[in-house]
Amino acid sequence: xxxxxxxxxxxxxxxxxxxxxxxxxxxxxxxxxxxxxxxxxxxxxxxxxxxxxxxxxxxxxxxxxxxxxxxxxxxxxxxxxxxxxxxxxxxxxxxxxxxxxxxxxxxxxxxxxxxxxxxxxxxxxxxxxxxxxxxxxxxxxxxxxxxxxxxxxxxxxxxxxxxxxxxxxxxxxxxxxxxxxxxxxxxxxxxxxxx
Numbered sequence: 001x002x003x004x005x006x007x008x009x010x011x012x013x014x015x016x017x018x019x020x021x022x023x024x025x026x027x028x029x030x031x032x033x034x035x036x037x038x039x040x041x042x043x044x045x046x047x048x049x050x051x052x053x054x055x056x057x058x059x060x061x062x063x064x065x066x067x068x069x070x071x072x073x074x075x076x077x078x079x080x081x082x083x084x085x086x087x088x089x090x091x092x093x094x095x096x097x098x099x100x101x102x103x104x105x106x107x108x109x110x111x112x113x114x115x116x117x118x119x120x121x122x123x124x125x126x127x128x129x130x131x132x133x134x135x136x137x138x139x140x141x142x143x144x145x146x147x148x149x150x151x152x153x154x155x156x157x158x159x160x161x162x163x164x165x166x167x168x169x170x171x172x173x174x175x176x177x178x179x180x181x182x183x184x185x186x187x188x189x190x191x192x193x194x195x
Contacts, residue, residue, distance in 0.1 A: 017081045019073035024086040028155035032062040035085055039073045046070050061087050093117035095149035097161035105165050109137050113159070117151035122158075141165055 019039035027033050035051075036058045037043055048054035050063035061069065066088045074080035095115030103109040112134040113119050121130045124145030126138035137145065144162040 014075045014079045017073055017075065017079055019071075019081040019083050021071055021083040021085050024088070026088040026090060026153075028090050028153065029064060029092045030062075032060045033087060034058055034060050035069060035071075035087075037071045037073055037083065039081065040075045042074045042076055044072045044074075046072075063087055063089055065089055090153035090155050091151070092155045093149040093151040093157045095119065095147055095157045095159050097145065097147045097159040100162045100164070102164045102166060105167050109139070109163060109165075110134060111137055111145055111161055111163065113147040113161075115147070115149045115157070115159075117149045117155075120148050120150075122146050122148045137163065139163060139165055 017040050019037065021038075022034075022036040025033050035045070037045075038057060043055060043057045045051055045054040045059060046069070047067070050061050050067065051069075052060040052062075061067075066086070068084055068086050070082055070084045072080050072082050093116040095113060095117075097113045098111060101111075111121075113121070114133065119131075119133045121127050121132075121135060124137065125140060125143040127135060127145065128137065129135040133147075137143070142162070142164045144160055146158055146160045149157045
């Protein structure tokens with residue numbers, strides 16, 4: 001004798017996932033960019049290196065090298081679809097404005113920056129030649145100077161040097177007959193002889 005029975009099974013039909021992702025982007029080293037995916041309710045980005053959160057739809061990416069990110073979009077883990085986006089990372093220029101220094105107000109003052117790309121002095125008092133890596137400055141008082149470097153990729157870097165201006169005056173007198181060098185120094189109104 002056979003017993004007949006029936007069982008009802010409910011099936012959920014998931015509509016096709018139309019996954020979309022932001023376009024590839026170029027950034028400078030040290031910058032970040034936001035990646036955006038859409039299409040369903042679950043997201044997984046790989047590799048997770050440089051990502052603020054690899055399980056959300058719109059993480060921020062801050063990779064140190066050019067990276068291809070793959071996102072898997074799914075309906076709670078089912079019916080997954082993948083998309084990729086390329087984040088290209090360009091190098092930043094190098095720049096140094098030099099060491100902080102002290103000048104007397106009566107002597108020529110020069111500052112010199114070194115680096116890669118195009119160098120331009122952007123801030124500071126009395127800059128004679130802003131696009132010159134080495135330039136004379138004529139500040140009215142102590143001042144700081146900022147140098148900007150821009151490379152062929154448009155990436156930027158800055159550095160700063162500070163100049164302290166004093167009012168100490170040095171006068172040097174050479175006496176050749178006795179082959180003695182005597183320095184007469186006047187500092188803040190007082191005179192001192194050094195033999």
